[in-house]
Amino acid sequence: MSQKRRFYPLFIILFLSLPVLFILSLYHSLSSSSSSLPITTHFQNPNPNPKFSLTIKLLTFDRLPSLSRCLRSLSTAHYDTDKVNIHIYIDHFKGLDQNDEYLDRKLNETRKILNFVDGFEWRFGEKVVHYRTGNVGLQAQWLEAWWPALDHEFVFVVEDDIEVSQLFYRYIKGLIGYYYYNASNYSPSVYGASLQRPRFVPGKHGNKINVNKDTKVFLYQLVGTWGQLLFPKSWKEFRLWYDTHKTKGMKPILNGMVTTGWYKKMGDRIWTPWFIKFIHERGYFNIYTHFLNESALSVSHRDTGVNYGKTAGPDSNLIQESSRESDLFKLEPLRNLKWYDFCFREVVPDRIVTSVNELGPVLKSVQKRNGLVVVSVDQKSTALTRNLLCHFERLDVWNYIFVGPGADFLLDLARRGHAVVNADALFGTLKEYKSSKLRKEVIVKALVVKTALEMKYDTWLLDHNMVPVKADFFVDSVKLDSTVDFYVGKRLGLLFARSSGSGTWNDLFVNEIAQSVGGGGFGFMAGKLLERKGVRLQRFDEGLGFSVKIDAGNDNGALLKNDTKVVYWSSDTGSGLVQNKLESLGLWIMDGESNCKAVICHPS
Structure with missing residues (x-):
């Protein structure tokens, strides 16, 4: 892996063709934080009977x-x-x-x-x-x-x-x-x-x-x-x-x-x-x-x-009864073990944020090169989220964390090794905010971004209603000025927050988001609030060949061009229509049971 290229904001790095390392294994040390050494147990009688x-x-x-x-x-x-x-x-x-x-x-x-x-x-x-x-x-x-x-x-x-x-x-x-x-x-x-x-x-x-x-x-x-x-x-x-x-x-x-x-x-x-x-x-x-x-x-x-x-002939050497293999009959707790997929990439299961105290360590285990992307879970169609995950694997993207309600689907994502924020559980620990179904996920997203910026992670936040097409997503179309802390997309509401903007994105700002009234997605809402506060904000246009919107009236085969980097749709577009359009574009890369059609290995 090349280490000599200059640092780009997270979402630029996510879709560059550079290979990225797989998710860090902090979770294991986090789960066993009561001891600085692995706990080993002789298993002669792990269960009495x-x-x-x-x-x-x-x-x-x-x-x-x-x-x-x-x-x-x-x-x-x-x-x-x-x-x-x-x-x-x-x-x-x-x-x-x-x-x-x-x-x-x-x-x-x-x-x-x-x-x-x-x-x-x-x-x-x-x-x-x-x-x-x-x-x-x-x-x-x-x-x-x-x-x-x-x-x-x-x-x-x-x-x-x-x-x-x-x-x-x-x-x-x-x-x-x-x-x-x-x-x-x-x-x-x-x-x-x-x-x-x-x-x-x-x-x-x-x-x-x-x-x-x-x-x-x-x-x-x-x-x-x-x-x-x-x-x-x-x-x-x-x-x-x-x-x-x-x-x-x-x-x-x-x-x-x-x-x-x-x-x-x-x-x-x-x-x-x-x-x-x-x-x-x-x-x-x-x-x-x-x-x-x-x-x-x-x-x-x-x-x-x-x-x-x-x-x-024999593939290995058979362990004999007189073997000098040390600690042959010792096993470590499951939480200390490493997990690997079919590519022999490390998988870190069960990273579920349910409280503010858990947020920082899990974010640290996900970020790469001080960068992070926060993704909303699609509550209408789990298949759309699974398709997005298949594209993340295709593009060698692992620097993400999902935010969504504490449903079985979210918990299953965590079991499979995807980091998640249980918005219901986390919001339940935030006593200072009034319980409101409309504002719950907004407040949680704001808090996640705040924590990430405090940890010096440049952060992108996107909603579920888009699919990346190419690995150079954003690189050519978005010229990010290093002196600007916040960027908001004009069409998709994509939000980029630079870690240097943590002074603005503080507890007061989270409270203001909780009290703000406005339509559109989180990025649009945050952008309007930042502008009202007089924060220097730059808006960029994701159109002009950068993106393609799919809907019932589009001939998507003609719209998709060589320089298209993302396909998106409005939140009120039916999931069935979205799937059909993505299939026609070759961007629905799941089988009939909503599983990725392929295992794609990107060697570390």
Whole structure:
């Protein structure tokens, strides 16, 4: 990243083509501010009596040596006095249009596998063998292996070329107790845990996996297929989602992902693109372990099969019982863990401002290069806000915070890693202002801007009713005089406040905004008030090729030009009409379920 360009006000930086760093991880240190050091906890008994069952699901086909190695490692693990069942799923070979010699050979291979499995002693619980009558492939092997009847049933899924450490069960038992049954460490966003070594980033052009050597556990969206612990609620949710999409002929296409290329080549021979699409829609995460010397509790030997044309050998070093890995059985509270998306960008979930005291730290975690943008949440159509977020990702914009009512949608944005201000909750703490639904969000916005300016952050404030088209938004059309503290757009009411104007934008000014009467958006209202106070204010025209307004009468295809930087609409324009117009312009970049069509990685 270049550090040599001169500083521009925030919204200029937001849409420049320069890459920007992802959101800072201040939230983690903020949440654990009671101690300057990470808190680690031995997980031998995180819950005095977590009542759950765990079943090992072993998926195999025609690799007897691999199966033998896998079962041997599972049978030598430490289950202590716990009952652990094992279910072995043996897929059938394809027998259509084959000669007798081939069929006899495949039948003989299968009988050897069946004889071995039948004679294999499992001393820790029930052994169930499911021998299929036809070839179903790897996708069905995974998806049909489990339907959780209870929320306290867990499975650990291994394919036959996996080898596990003797310590694997004790470790996942601790994970379940600590991150599923311990209320202070539970999150509905976590769907399971992978014991394999993290080594793959599916987002094209994403960052390399790079975590601190002292980090033992982190969260990452990608599912692991080389030893995956699955939580019951999220797996059942996925199966229902899969049934709906599969039945209706939908495909797990997620642009910008390497796995989508796999699906286009291999189709339904593999299942992971389906699960990845589901995880992207829901915003869920997987627990991953990280140990030194490329070691892991579950190792894939990458034997010849569906995924490998020839044997590639073990991907990692298996952790032995005599391992000298320090603090192997220690876990940090969930609030201390790092979270990463499919591009391996850091995500900071649950930053929700509900009081004045929380405002400063959250703003600090969002701003970049002393710049900030405040965005109003669209209360009429959540899809419009989601589409704006897709464009932010497309343009590598992360310096934003949303302000809106404390609805489920706002809370879900926070869960997914977007910083938000709960206007209802924050306003409820402002006893000096009269409760008024009309003025609530106005006062909160004014207070957010005031706090940002006091923190020396240049701040742009915009309403939801616009979509940026290009990364050089504002650069060419707005000539910002460094001696002017405030700019207001003539058409869109965009507001820019320079940090040097904090003396004007003070508590008195917030009170005056609360008492002012006027129509239009926040920018127009603030601009009129600033002018009445005699503050030097400059207005700029966002027209003249800079922007395009869409409405029922416009031929938008003709209006959109090469130099168009933003498309906007009036607040009284119906959301359905807006969506149709944006679709015709190629600016509606979501699928039919209001999820971004693509994952776009911008390496740090």
